[in-house]
Amino acid sequence: MPPEEKLYLPESAADKKMADRRRFLAGLSATLGGLAVVLAGFPLLGFLFSPLIKKTPRIWRRVGPVEKFEVGKTVAVSFTDATPLPWAGVTSETAAWLRRESETEFTAFAVNCTHLGCPVRWLQSAELFLCPCHGGVYYANGDVAAGPPPLPLPRYPARIRKGQVEILTSPVPITPFTF
Amino acid sequence: MKSLLKNLIDAFEDRTGLIGQMKQAALHKVPPGAKWLYVFGSATLFAFFLQVFTGIILATTYVPSSGQAYDSLNFITNEAAFGHVVRGLHYFGASAMIILIGLHTIRVFLTGSYKYPREVNWLTGALLMPLVLGMAFTGQLLRWDQNGVWGVMVAAEQAGRTPFIGKYVAHFILAGDTVGGATLTRFYALHVFIIPGLIFLLIGLHLYLVLRNGISEPPRSGHPVNPLTYRAEYHEMLEREGRPFWPDAAWRDVVFGFAMIVVVFALAWFVGPPALGNPPNPSLLHAVPRPDWYFLWYFALFALMPPSLESLAILSIPVVLGILFLCLPFINNKGERSPLRRPWAVAFVLATLIMIGTLWHLGVKSPWSPDFSAKPLPAEVVRVTSGPAYEGAILFHQKGCEYCHNIDGYGGHRGPNLSYVADFMTEREMKLRIMNGRGNMPAFAAILKPQELADLLAFLETRHRNAGLMAKPVVTQQDPR
16 A cells, blocks of 8 residues: 555544544535535426426317318318417427218327327228328228227317317327237 | 747646647557558547537527428528538438448457457447437437428337336427427437537547557457456557557548548538428328438338337337447457457348348338329220229229239239239139238228229239230339339
């Protein structure tokens, strides 16, 4: 051991006191440093995770008068998200595939393929939804017809109010772990 | 005058010691055999510098706002002086960086340079690799056209398959319930601050370790690494035959780096950056989302793997590969370095390259995707002008058959080619298959009226190999993609 390190070895009572003092000062520094990180970090993490903490309200958006839609047909409709940010521009739009089942009944399908979220396209003449990414296919009622999708097309709540079709703004459907 | 300058330099050196340090680093001895195989690491670094500078220049004009990023990129590409070239440099620089970090990794792996005492060199590099891929992914998103928006969606869906917390991770990535105003800026912060900061840090550490442990000497078969004696042998070899890094070895780095910059510049100037797609409006549904070339093979993997394994694979493939990649030198840090004595290492690299190459090739063609651009079959393919077979040919397009099935060069490749279907299926078999579906064939029982089914079958019945005797089938037309 080099001689200069030997000097720091506690040998006398005074040395021991000094060593205790050093241990205390090191502990104090580590604790204060940690506290400072926690103190400053708490609001930062809160800010970063705010999309999970703050609940987005869900509201009914009109997508058109009832008579605009033909029974048995499925068409793309778009509506604005519940609380778009002022700078969101076109990204505040969301689409759905709206099917008029009968005079009084509408079904709104999410456009996101349950495989990996790509936008499915409706082919009216073939009465199928096709996904452009990995070849998923769904029937008119949203059931999987072919390809990798693990679940049927999700649906958004839809209703008729005062002659208008309305869709409830909803989170993008996320396919959970399935096995 | 000269002595004044010299005094100034001396005083600076006295106060900082930087010049001596730099001299020491530049003139440190390297093994003499380190030649052209050793240039990929420095070229990756040069490509990174190019990315930093072109990125800063782009950031002077790019508006990181979900609503305006697209317009600002349009301005950069089409109106700003040299904007087109700067974007091109940034894009091809990114491509170069990915190729070079790949080559560097393969070289280090094949020459066993990750073995003692360079395990931590490998570790820092293995951490840099996912960061570089992260830059590539977030960079494509910042293009913020339709592809960018759906790229975020695909990322969120993949993260959504995490057990228990998947939904939260997905909405954390989207920064809310849907893609919106807060989404782009998350990826902007990642791409411009967080990941580059980490890359700078790790590059510093990586280079420090290269200097500390020295550049690995080219391996010789029959000279295994023995941790007990390696360092002494290495230093003895350097003393005996080492050359100063500058300029004996560095000139190759400069020449190769220069060539890389020239190639990137030429591509940026003559080919230009990838075109912007449609605006980032999530309600525009005519989208064909595709990753940039470096992730196409991964995209293909998800089209081809058995769907039942998918949830498990989405997470476990990157996690398991990542852990193995990081742990490699701790599993195996001594013994032979020469690829001539490590056939499994060579086989592993070849297998990986073949796998990625095959998946990449398939990703480019995407035969599993419906061909949305399919047009009605032309008259020379239909061969009749009236009657049930003629009606059936129209239905073949209308009912979506042609999106997935090819006839005489027209249509998609998702399902079997039906050019000669009547040769290998009876009418009854065709009818059952169409009505009930099977595997990836949807059931059309509820979609086709009896007359439509009869017409369609009448058309398919005319699809014989020898039908060309009556009219010449056209098989030259290629899939437009």
